Amino acid sequence: MAIRLDYRDGDFETRFAAFLTTKREVSEDVNATVRAIIEDVRENGDKALAAYSLRFDSLDFAVTPMRVGAEEIEAAYSDTPADLIAALELAAARIEKHHARLLPKDDVYEDEIGVGLGSRWTAIDAVGLYVPGGTASYPSSVLMNAVPAKVAGVPRLVMVVPAKEGAINPIVLAAARIAGVDEIYRIGGAQAVAALAYGTETIEPVAKITGPGNAFVAAAKRQVFGTVGIDMIAGPSEVLVIADGENNPDWLAADLLAQAEHDRGAQSILITDSAELADAVEAAVARQLKTLERSETAEASWRDFGAIILVPDLEKAVPLANRIAAEHLEIATADAESFVPKIRNAGSIFVGRHTPEAIGDYVGGPNHVLPTARSARFSSGLSVLDYMKRSSILRLGPDQLRSLGPAAITLAEAEGLGAHARSVAIRLNPSG
Amino acid sequence: MAIRLDYRDGDFETRFAAFLTTKREVSEDVNATVRAIIEDVRENGDKALAAYSLRFDSLDFAVTPMRVGAEEIEAAYSDTPADLIAALELAAARIEKHHARLLPKDDVYEDEIGVGLGSRWTAIDAVGLYVPGGTASYPSSVLMNAVPAKVAGVPRLVMVVPAKEGAINPIVLAAARIAGVDEIYRIGGAQAVAALAYGTETIEPVAKITGPGNAFVAAAKRQVFGTVGIDMIAGPSEVLVIADGENNPDWLAADLLAQAEHDRGAQSILITDSAELADAVEAAVARQLKTLERSETAEASWRDFGAIILVPDLEKAVPLANRIAAEHLEIATADAESFVPKIRNAGSIFVGRHTPEAIGDYVGGPNHVLPTARSARFSSGLSVLDYMKRSSILRLGPDQLRSLGPAAITLAEAEGLGAHARSVAIRLNPSG
Numbered sequence: 050m051a052i053r054l055d056y057r058d059g060d061f062e063t064r065f066a067a068f069l070t071t072k073r074e075v076s077e078d079v080n081a082t083v084r085a086i087i088e089d090v091r092e093n094g095d096k097a098l099a100a101y102s103l104r105f106d107s108l109d110f111a112v113t114p115m116r117v118g119a120e121e122i123e124a125a126y127s128d129t130p131a132d133l134i135a136a137l138e139l140a141a142a143r144i145e146k147h148h149a150r151l152l153p154k155d156d157v158y159e160d161e162i163g164v165g166l167g168s169r170w171t172a173i174d175a176v177g178l179y180v181p182g183g184t185a186s187y188p189s190s191v192l193m194n195a196v197p198a199k200v201a202g203v204p205r206l207v208m209v210v211p212a213k214e215g216a217i218n219p220i221v222l223a224a225a226r227i228a229g230v231d232e233i234y235r236i237g238g239a240q241a242v243a244a245l246a247y248g249t250e251t252i253e254p255v256a257k258i259t260g261p262g263n264a265f266v267a268a269a270k271r272q273v274f275g276t277v278g279i280d281m282i283a284g285p286s287e288v289l290v291i292a293d294g295e296n297n298p299d300w301l302a303a304d305l306l307a308q309a310e311h312d313r314g315a316q317s318i319l320i321t322d323s324a325e326l327a328d329a330v331e332a333a334v335a336r337q338l339k340t341l342e343r344s345e346t347a348e349a350s351w352r353d354f355g356a357i358i359l360v361p362d363l364e365k366a367v368p369l370a371n372r373i374a375a376e377h378l379e380i381a382t383a384d385a386e387s388f389v390p391k392i393r394n395a396g397s398i399f400v401g402r403h404t405p406e407a408i409g410d411y412v413g414g415p416n417h418v419l420p421t422a423r424s425a426r427f428s429s430g431l432s433v434l435d436y437m438k439r440s441s442i443l444r445l446g447p448d449q450l451r452s453l454g455p456a457a458i459t460l461a462e463a464e465g466l467g468a469h470a471r472s473v474a475i476r477l478n479p480s481g
Numbered sequence: 482m483a484i485r486l487d488y489r490d491g492d493f494e495t496r497f498a499a500f501l502t503t504k505r506e507v508s509e510d511v512n513a514t515v516r517a518i519i520e521d522v523r524e525n526g527d528k529a530l531a532a533y534s535l536r537f538d539s540l541d542f543a544v545t546p547m548r549v550g551a552e553e554i555e556a557a558y559s560d561t562p563a564d565l566i567a568a569l570e571l572a573a574a575r576i577e578k579h580h581a582r583l584l585p586k587d588d589v590y591e592d593e594i595g596v597g598l599g600s601r602w603t604a605i606d607a608v609g610l611y612v613p614g615g616t617a618s619y620p621s622s623v624l625m626n627a628v629p630a631k632v633a634g635v636p637r638l639v640m641v642v643p644a645k646e647g648a649i650n651p652i653v654l655a656a657a658r659i660a661g662v663d664e665i666y667r668i669g670g671a672q673a674v675a676a677l678a679y680g681t682e683t684i685e686p687v688a689k690i691t692g693p694g695n696a697f698v699a700a701a702k703r704q705v706f707g708t709v710g711i712d713m714i715a716g717p718s719e720v721l722v723i724a725d726g727e728n729n730p731d732w733l734a735a736d737l738l739a740q741a742e743h744d745r746g747a748q749s750i751l752i753t754d755s756a757e758l759a760d761a762v763e764a765a766v767a768r769q770l771k772t773l774e775r776s777e778t779a780e781a782s783w784r785d786f787g788a789i790i791l792v793p794d795l796e797k798a799v800p801l802a803n804r805i806a807a808e809h810l811e812i813a814t815a816d817a818e819s820f821v822p823k824i825r826n827a828g829s830i831f832v833g834r835h836t837p838e839a840i841g842d843y844v845g846g847p848n849h850v851l852p853t854a855r856s857a858r859f860s861s862g863l864s865v866l867d868y869m870k871r872s873s874i875l876r877l878g879p880d881q882l883r884s885l886g887p888a889a890i891t892l893a894e895a896e897g898l899g900a901h902a903r904s905v906a907i908r909l910n911p912s913g
Contacts, residue, residue: 140888403908411889415873427689428710445835
């Protein structure tokens with residue numbers, strides 16, 4: 050049973066505020082272990098990687114090479130059922146098309162006094178993509194990370210994936226092939242992150258590392274940040290559903306459970322103005338849990354972090370939604386479109402009764418890597434921008450320097466930066 | 482004397498690679514102290530802030546209020562010399578105009594099968610701006626951080642600045658007024674960062690914190706990251722000058738010293754194809770150091786981290802510049818424009834002999850908060866994008882769900898996510 054909050058209760062604000070700050074993750078402190086692993090890889094390169102793979106993945110690089118060969122990738126692609134390949138290709142095409150619209154445009158111009166200014170966007174030279182092993186190895190995540198990188202124009206996209214006894218989920222390899230990943234290595238954990246950041250004999254270093262991973266991978270990404278860029282560190286997933294009374298409770302229950310099945314720390318929240326719907330959804334959740342493969346996970350998530358919030362009218366849901374700042378926000382109301390402009394904080398918004406969040410996980414087009422744990426208040430989902438950087442450009446001639454120089458000198462002198470002032474003044478008075 | 486590297490030397494690659502990874506900062510480990518301060522502020526709010534201000538700044542909030550009043554800001558503005566106000570206003574206007582061009586555009590569209598898709602940009606609700614006290618308290622940095630926030634549309638911009646005995650540099654207050662900062666508090670250090678992140682009785686929490694600070698501030702920003710967003714943690718500044726033999730050595734020496742005077746860890750690099758110019762610049766640096774207010778800092782920086790790299794021709798400078806990925810790159814050559822498209826990694830590019838980097842520090846228009854320590858390989862200067870976030874939008878009707886749903890089900894099932902599949906299937910077969 051999820052918790053219930055009622056807007057009309059006297060202690061609602063207190064309970065809602067407490068609910069907002071509920072911790073859904075225990076963060077293991079693996080920093081010391083990770084630091085040692087990174088040092089080891091920096092010092093011993095491939096040798097260190099080989100030792101870790103033997104130890105953690107029962108994988109001997111003398112037998113199975115660290116780099117996945119082209120034939121193996123082709124074989125995985127050929128062995129993947131046709132309907133799955135078609136689904137991956139549909140997803141990749143839609144992701145590519147949507148992300149291409151997010152490509153920033155260079156802007157080089159001259160202002161009214163003839164100063165040349167510019168913003169020039171370039172792709173990052175080389176990016177590493179971490180893909181988890183085992184059950185968390187999602188082909189859809191490969192597409193969501195790799196396709197935007199390729200749309201951005203990243204010339205070298207390197208994937209790492211841990212491989213127990215050398216085996217990699219063939220669908221992951223098929224997805225990597227479809228997305229255009231350039232190199233794939235059978236390594237994982239903090240050691241893979243270290244290899245991407247610092248390079249080894251076999252692996253050239255990259256400039257940025259993206260993709261999800263366990264506590265060791267997350268800690269390693271934090272530690273190598275600065276040497277390379279990293280993406281956000283994602284927490285457990287969450288969905289907020291705003292629903293009027295006219296919904297099919299079974300549809301909403303399925304959506305809440307789709308989030309809950311991800312992780313025991315996932316969170317599913319329903320806000321509705323209908324007490325009847327609230328009860329019906331709660332009952333539908335209980336019913337659907339019985340026939341769910343991942344019922345244990347989903348049940349724990351719904352029990353520990355699920356919530357149903359009753360509001361007197363759906364307008365009241367808007368400020369609550371903006372405070373929750375959910376990763377995924379479903380609006381299942383008759384006038385769903387009219388809610389959208391009022392939403393300030395949400396990773397992704399799913400509009401109307403026929404847009405289950407799961408469509409966005411796979412084939413919608415927008416990215417499914419989204420800000421969790423209320424970070425939609427200050428950050429955005431993954432996009433081409435995460436694989437690019439901008440250089441600003443400034444160009445003055447003698448006339449422009451005469452026009453702007455004196456103000457720069459005034460400010461530099463006020464800040465006590467004499468060499469700054471001189472570097473301008475010396476060009477204004479070449480004789481001085 | 483800076484180090485000299487010659488491209489034609491046999492060991493150039495080895496020496497250049499070592500030069501690239503020179504550490505220019507000793508990072509103090511202040512994490513434990515900072516953790517305790519943050520806990521204290523979370524628990525004791527204003528009381529904790531008052532105690533720290535008394536201890537570190539000899540400032541008693543019972544006498545001088547924590548919040549800077551409107552009259553004090555007006556007085557600071559009025560007391561600032563007119564030429565300085567004019568310079569600040571010129572700078573603010575140019576920063577505003579340039580940054581407005583970087584505002585991202587919403588993009589809401591329907592694809593060929595009728596799926597509604599969108600990217601909607603919104604400003605962050607509340608942002609905190611850290612401004613250092615003492616000599617590092619730069620009015621220009623207030624403008625560079627605050628103006629883009631206001632251009633982005635941030636409704637609430639809160640500034641914190643440590644104030645020894647209550648005093649704040651009046652030019653900093655004048656800059657804050659010009660930039661439109663909404664609230665100013667006389668607090669600094671890790672405690673100010675904690676107050677911005679978690680709020681106190683007096684200060685409402687913000688969603689993101691930007692601005693430079695000392696080791697304590699940097700550590701505090703790292704620790705509150707997740708609860709709020711943060712900007713990059715800037716390292717010591719650097720400039721790379723690519724110059725042909727036709728330059729006035731005094732101009733280039735002034736530019737190199739303008740960087741070096743910032744910090745003993747700053748770095749100034751000259752790449753040239755002219756040994757004569759190299760010698761002349763070296764001599765000019767020595768000469769100019771004698772009459773520089775901050776000569777001790779500049780001399781140490783030039784001695785410890787400065788470099789002159791001789792190349793056989795300037796084409797060879799391009800790949801070196803891309804590996805250095807300098808925060809500031811000056812191109813002082815006859816055909817400066819032609820170099821720009823070849824530069825992939827640089828925070829800001831200054832084109833031609835009449836564009837000293839100091840213009841960009843103050844009145845150019847582009848931001849002076851730029852990626853340091855080679856992070857221009859994967860990140861960009863501060864801009865309006867740092868004060869905004871994007872929600873993606875997806876809208877399907879029954880027809881679109883029929884079109885895309887089966888592929889989503891196929892992928893969900895392949896990933897073992899039964900509730901994901903069900904949330905789509907249940908809408909396709911309402912009877913099932």
